[in-house]
Amino acid sequence: MDAAKAATPANHTTENDEAIKVEDLHKSFGPLEVLKGVSLTAHKGDVVAIIGGSGSGKSTMLRCINFLETPSSGKITIGGEQVEMHDDGSPSNRRQIERIRTRLAMVFQQFNLWTHRTLLENVIEVPVHVLKVPKAQAIARAHELLERVGLGDRADTYPAYLSGGQQQRAAIARALAVDPSVMLFDEPTSALDPELVGEVLTVIRDLASEGRTMLLVTHEMKFAREVANHVVYLYQGRIEEQGPPAEVFGNPKSERLKQFLSSVA
Amino acid sequence: MTGLLESLGLAQSAELLSLSPPGWGGNLLRGLSNSLQIAFGAYALGLVIGLFGAYGKLYGGKVTRDLLAIYTTVIRAVPELVLILILYYVGSDIINKISAAVGGGRVEINGVAAGIWVLGVVQGAYATEILRGAIQAVPPGQIEAAKSYGMPAFMTMRRVTIPAMMSFAVPGLANLWLIATKDTALLAVVGFNELTLETRQAASSTRAYFTFFLSAGFLYLMVTLCSGVIFGRIEKWARRGQPSLTGGSK
Ligand SMILES: Nc1ncnc2c1ncn2[C@@H]1O[C@H](COP(=O)(O)OP(=O)(O)OP(=O)(O)O)[C@@H](O)[C@H]1O
Numbered sequence: 001m002d003a004a005k006a007a008t009p010a011n012h013t014t015e016n017d018e019a020i021k022v023e024d025l026h027k028s029f030g031p032l033e034v035l036k037g038v039s040l041t042a043h044k045g046d047v048v049a050i051i052g053g054s055g056s057g058k059s060t061m062l063r064c065i066n067f068l069e070t071p072s073s074g075k076i077t078i079g080g081e082q083v084e085m086h087d088d089g090s091p092s093n094r095r096q097i098e099r100i101r102t103r104l105a106m107v108f109q110q111f112n113l114w115t116h117r118t119l120l121e122n123v124i125e126v127p128v129h130v131l132k133v134p135k136a137q138a139i140a141r142a143h144e145l146l147e148r149v150g151l152g153d154r155a156d157t158y159p160a161y162l163s164g165g166q167q168q169r170a171a172i173a174r175a176l177a178v179d180p181s182v183m184l185f186d187e188p189t190s191a192l193d194p195e196l197v198g199e200v201l202t203v204i205r206d207l208a209s210e211g212r213t214m215l216l217v218t219h220e221m222k223f224a225r226e227v228a229n230h231v232v233y234l235y236q237g238r239i240e241e242q243g244p245p246a247e248v249f250g251n252p253k254s255e256r257l258k259q260f261l262s263s264v265a
Numbered sequence: 266m267t268g269l270l271e272s273l274g275l276a277q278s279a280e281l282l283s284l285s286p287p288g289w290g291g292n293l294l295r296g297l298s299n300s301l302q303i304a305f306g307a308y309a310l311g312l313v314i315g316l317f318g319a320y321g322k323l324y325g326g327k328v329t330r331d332l333l334a335i336y337t338t339v340i341r342a343v344p345e346l347v348l349i350l351i352l353y354y355v356g357s358d359i360i361n362k363i364s365a366a367v368g369g370g371r372v373e374i375n376g377v378a379a380g381i382w383v384l385g386v387v388q389g390a391y392a393t394e395i396l397r398g399a400i401q402a403v404p405p406g407q408i409e410a411a412k413s414y415g416m417p418a419f420m421t422m423r424r425v426t427i428p429a430m431m432s433f434a435v436p437g438l439a440n441l442w443l444i445a446t447k448d449t450a451l452l453a454v455v456g457f458n459e460l461t462l463e464t465r466q467a468a469s470s471t472r473a474y475f476t477f478f479l480s481a482g483f484l485y486l487m488v489t490l491c492s493g494v495i496f497g498r499i500e501k502w503a504r505r506g507q508p509s510l511t512g513g514s515k
């Protein structure tokens with residue numbers, strides 16, 4: 001994205017293709033330390049799959065990246081722009097956070113579409129009101145995107161009248177509408193009935209193949225192996241192992257990862 | 266027409282209620298108009314107070330929350346009639362003190378403005394609770410989604426939270442409106458010319474109590490019925506996108 005390029009200092013050209021860089025991220029909820037120093041880099045065009053057991057901190061990590069949770073400490077750099085933080089981890093520049101968030105589109109496990117708006121209204125909401133795209137242009141683009149996720153004929157339907165799979169595809173269209181530099185998926189298929197999982201994975205696979213940068217928390221190991229070019233295994237708030245999918249899935253080194261993989265297989 | 270009224274013994278009532286003097290109908294309608302003005306104003310003020318109150322109670326600091334708790338508790342505990350007397354006399358006293366301090370004379374309190382302020386403060390306490398409950402009923406994911414897409418806080422409130430909470434709030438707010446219309450009658454105690462006071466004056470001047478109080482009752486009933494229709498529409502709009510339990514259209 002242009003904005004991302006502009007924000008990157010010229011003397012950092014080697015880091016230019018870093019879409020997301022997380023360094024030594026810690027996060028505690030009260031006495032419970034959920035993230036214990038996580039570092040992770042995603043380059044442009046990377047599809048990073050994040051796997052791990054329940055409660056290992058996958059969602060928390062993803063939510064810290066766009067500051068839906070306030071990190072306890074650490075450093076987060078998005079498209080070469082470091083997020084300004086107070087000592088306590090809270091973002092110190094609200095406008096910067098809002099600007100950065102518009103480049104990170106999140107797709108939630110529970111879809112979180114706005115129920116009082118039609119699919120079309122959901123998709124144009126952020127472009128029109130936050131990004132100030134002219135409405136006619138946003139509407140035309142929204143129709144294209146809904147078409148693309150197979151909901152072209154449902155633009156005027158309210159979310160409650162759709163299946164989970166359709167809602168999640170609409171949520172993906174909403175994410176694409178902001179032209180994100182990175183997409184964050186938090187278990188996009190785990191609230192879906194098994195027969196609806198495929199249609200959503202198809203859309204995500206399609207996005208991966210066109211070179212979108214994404215961070216994907218998932219329990220679908222087969223899918224992760226297929227679409228990701230980097231896999232991160234999180235165990236109790238630490239990265240226990242990471243690497244290319246063939247390594248992580250085909251030749252796991254850590255005992256815990258071996259156990260985890262056999263338990264989900 | 267006259268013959269029919271005559272035979273029913275209503276000729277005299279019709280004459281008393283005629284819109285031009287010596288009939289009192291005009292006075293009653295003026296009273297109704299005053300009542301509605303106050304009800305509207307107080308309701309609007311109540312909603313504004315309620316919105317700030319609800320946000321303050323949910324997201325405010327400790328001091329804000331405590332002050333709001335005192336406000337809603339006290340207002341809802343004390344009988345409205347007593348509150349009206351207190352707020353009315355305290356309000357006019359304060360205004361006069363201020364006026365004296367800046368070297369002005371006694372200020373004539375505008376009845377409508379006073380009525381709106383007094384009832385608005387009362388309505389605000391109830392609205393605070395209705396809106397707080399409604400905001401809490403909004404699925405947090407919807408607000409989180411807005412946040413995650415970089416929507417600033419105020420825009421999130423305007424574009425997401427308020428529309429999403431409407432369906433939870435409207436039934437309670439409809440009740441509150443009806444209470445507002447009827448509470449205007451209490452302003453008679455401070456000598457404000459709303460419908461009830463006008464009715465009482467007409468009735469005691471003509472001794473036709475039955476005619477006038479029945480007419481006033483009828484006017485209040487009409488207000489309620491019209492409000493019901495309007496709020497029905499608003500509720501339908503607020504519930505857009507939610508499948509009705511009985512099935513049917515979107
Ligand atoms: N807001 C919160 N307050 C307190 N504890 C929390 C909060 N959010 C998460 N936790 C705790 O943090 C830990 C990690 O949660 P997280 O949701 O990140 O796990 P996860 O890896 O996404 O698990 P899952 O696969 O079940 O989604 C859990 O023990 C959870 O109970």
Ligand SMILES: [Mg+2]
Nearest residue numbers: 058059060187
């Ligand atoms: Mg999770």
